[in-house]
Amino acid sequence: MTEPTDPTDPRTAEPRTLEPRTLEPRTLDQNPTAPRPASARATQGDPSVVPAFAPPSPGRPRRRYAVVGTGHRAGMYVGAVTGDHADVAELVAWCDTNPARMAYYDAEVGAALGRGGPAGLPRYGAQDVERMVVDERVDVVVVTTPDATHAGIVARALDAGADVVVEKPLTTTVEGCHTITRAVARTGRDVVMTFNYRYAPRNSTLREVVASGRIGRVTSVHFEWALDTVHGADYFRRWHRDKKTSGGLLVHKSSHHFDLVNWWLRDVPVRVYASGGLRFYGDANATERGLGPRPERGTGAVGDPWALDLTHDPRLRALYLDAEEHDGYRRDQDVFAPGITIEDNMSVLVDYAGGATLTYSLNAHSPWEGYRVTVNGTEGRAELEVVERGAVVLDDDGRAVLDPSATPEGVAAEETRPSGERLLVQRHWEPAREQPIPAGVGGHGGGDAILLMDVFRRDLREAPDPLGRAAGYRDGLRAVAVGIAANRSMTTGQPVRVADLGLGEDLALPPDDAPHGAAVTTGTTTGAEAGTTTGAEVAR
Numbered sequence: 001m002t003e004p005t006d007p008t009d010p011r012t013a014e015p016r017t018l019e020p021r022t023l024e025p026r027t028l029d030q031n032p033t034a035p036r037p038a039s040a041r042a043t044q045g046d047p048s049v050v051p052a053f054a055p056p057s058p059g060r061p062r063r064r065y066a067v068v069g070t071g072h073r074a075g076m077y078v079g080a081v082t083g084d085h086a087d088v089a090e091l092v093a094w095c096d097t098n099p100a101r102m103a104y105y106d107a108e109v110g111a112a113l114g115r116g117g118p119a120g121l122p123r124y125g126a127q128d129v130e131r132m133v134v135d136e137r138v139d140v141v142v143v144t145t146p147d148a149t150h151a152g153i154v155a156r157a158l159d160a161g162a163d164v165v166v167e168k169p170l171t172t173t174v175e176g177c178h179t180i181t182r183a184v185a186r187t188g189r190d191v192v193m194t195f196n197y198r199y200a201p202r203n204s205t206l207r208e209v210v211a212s213g214r215i216g217r218v219t220s221v222h223f224e225w226a227l228d229t230v231h232g233a234d235y236f237r238r239w240h241r242d243k244k245t246s247g248g249l250l251v252h253k254s255s256h257h258f259d260l261v262n263w264w265l266r267d268v269p270v271r272v273y274a275s276g277g278l279r280f281y282g283d284a285n286a287t288e289r290g291l292g293p294r295p296e297r298g299t300g301a302v303g304d305p306w307a308l309d310l311t312h313d314p315r316l317r318a319l320y321l322d323a324e325e326h327d328g329y330r331r332d333q334d335v336f337a338p339g340i341t342i343e344d345n346m347s348v349l350v351d352y353a354g355g356a357t358l359t360y361s362l363n364a365h366s367p368w369e370g371y372r373v374t375v376n377g378t379e380g381r382a383e384l385e386v387v388e389r390g391a392v393v394l395d396d397d398g399r400a401v402l403d404p405s406a407t408p409e410g411v412a413a414e415e416t417r418p419s420g421e422r423l424l425v426q427r428h429w430e431p432a433r434e435q436p437i438p439a440g441v442g443g444h445g446g447g448d449a450i451l452l453m454d455v456f457r458r459d460l461r462e463a464p465d466p467l468g469r470a471a472g473y474r475d476g477l478r479a480v481a482v483g484i485a486a487n488r489s490m491t492t493g494q495p496v497r498v499a500d501l502g503l504g505e506d507l508a509l510p511p512d513d514a515p516h517g518a519a520v521t522t523g524t525t526t527g528a529e530a531g532t533t534t535g536a537e538v539a540r
């Protein structure tokens with residue numbers, strides 16, 4: 001008698017690897033989730049995740065944007081304003097501490113606008129944010145500076161009369177939260193947080209699954225994020241390696257992830273415990289593992305898989321190597337050099353107001369990059385698994401090759417762990433079912449282009465977003481609250497109540513925004529109950 005062959009029957013289904021979805025070109029870059037060149041992007045996303053926008057009315061003036069911080073990330077916004085959103089937005093000024101980086105983008109914009117030379121936009125120094133907003137009649141300031149500078153720049157731009165679009169993390173400290181909340185209260189102006197991960201269809205589909213009630217009320221979430229030895233290492237080469245500047249990875253990087261959990265659950269974190277350490281990068285770990293003398297910087301280092309050679313990438317060269325003379329900013333420092341004050345292994349436990357618990361971990365020296373999320377509910381569980389890069393493949397010189405398809409080892413590794421994404425939903429007493437993930441557009445799992453539509457055309461939306469993806473400064477506060485509390489917990493060894501941080505504003509969600517994990521009465525003791533506060537108290 002032959003076995004039944006129902007592929008959804010877990011007893012008989014063939015063992016399977018993650019299904020590949022051809023979203024990523026097979027090139028290896030330093031940040032596998034960064035925006036891809038236009039040629040590598042899907043141009044049409046699925047209408048269920050790509051919203052519809054009305055055209056701007058004829059003759060409507062374009063909003064005037066200035067960019068503060070003309071480094072790597074600014075490129076996404078500059079490209080959007082000169083490209084897809086040029087009908088509703090225009091760039092009117094640059095502000096940075098480094099003239100070479102402003103000149104780089106000015107030339108790029110000149111070329112994009114077909115000027116036959118630089119665009120010639122006015123350039124301002126860090127001390128001139130207010131003057132720039134007034135003199136250039138700036139409507140919106142885009143803040144893409146290092147994390148610790150966000151709060152001051154956001155507040156100054158608001159006070160000068162502009163709205164703000166700010167990159168994650170909103171800020172790195174409790175004081176930064178105060179600076180921003182007070183400025184918003186003073187001015188009543190708009191602060192858009194660009195949480196692009198919300199816009200990746202795999203992440204918004206998980207939110208839909210949770211919101212649909214298919215897995216019942218959420219009781220816990222398990223979330224593991226792995227950064228690989230190319231992308232993960234990159235956080236240890238420049239300002240991110242300094243906790244004062246980046247807040248450490250639990251603020252800098254995990255604010256994306258904590259925002260996702262807050263948003264998936266529509267809930268508010270109330271208590272945080274964290275443990276972590278610098279266990280792989282840094283000079284002490286290198287010495288302990290007998291790594292021997294290291295080059296001070298990656299540029300010019302030969303046969304070193306940890307080195308980033310800025311001369312190998314014209315953009316990195318122009319933005320950083322050729323700009324060094326102005327500020328000494330070294331983009332390619334050795335990841336095993338002294339001076340690293342952030343962790344590379346982190347574990348966090350978060351209690352939510354609605355009764356769910358998050359267990360979270362971040363590792364920054366993984367041989368592959370991606371994440372796994374499990375959402376447990378009273379009626380089942382949802383599991384999202386994403387492989388952004390299945391293996392880091394090195395060439396004969398020990399460098400990360402640009403095209404792993406040219407390297408047989410790379411192909412073999414990808415066969416075993418192909419890039420892709422899979423969302424499984426399994427209700428109690430039922431087999432697992434794969435939840436289709438609609439196609440997005442552009443980088444960051446298909447979310448960047450959709451985010452940009454929402455940033456530049458929000459007022460032209462034809463209907464409110466059922467996914468609630470647009471984020472403001474209060475979402476930014478809720479996300480950094482976890483990272484800031486986690487940093488404090490790692491220092492004290494104690495759990496930290498978010499309410500005790502005194503972030504300057506109530507983090508509760510609007511009353512009609514009921515948490516998906518609310519009112520869990522399973523009889524088990526939640527962290528919030530076990531502590532000195534209850535979710536309800538904090539949510540008020």
Ligand SMILES: NC(=O)c1ccc[n+]([C@@H]2O[C@H](COP(=O)([O-])OP(=O)(O)OC[C@H]3O[C@@H](n4cnc5c(N)ncnc54)[C@H](O)[C@@H]3O)[C@@H](O)[C@H]2O)c1
Pocket residue numbers: 068069070071072073074095096097098101125126143144145146147149167168169194196252
């Ligand atoms: N959402 C995402 O996926 C994503 C990806 C990358 C970076 N980011 C965020 O974007 C921001 C910028 O990151 P990056 O990689 O472009 O950094 P970067 O170092 O490449 O660029 C930062 C720029 O800010 C300038 N700067 C520093 N201090 C300044 C000040 N006080 N005033 C004006 N300019 C100043 C620097 O000279 C530099 O040009 C960070 O907050 C980062 O977290 C977000």
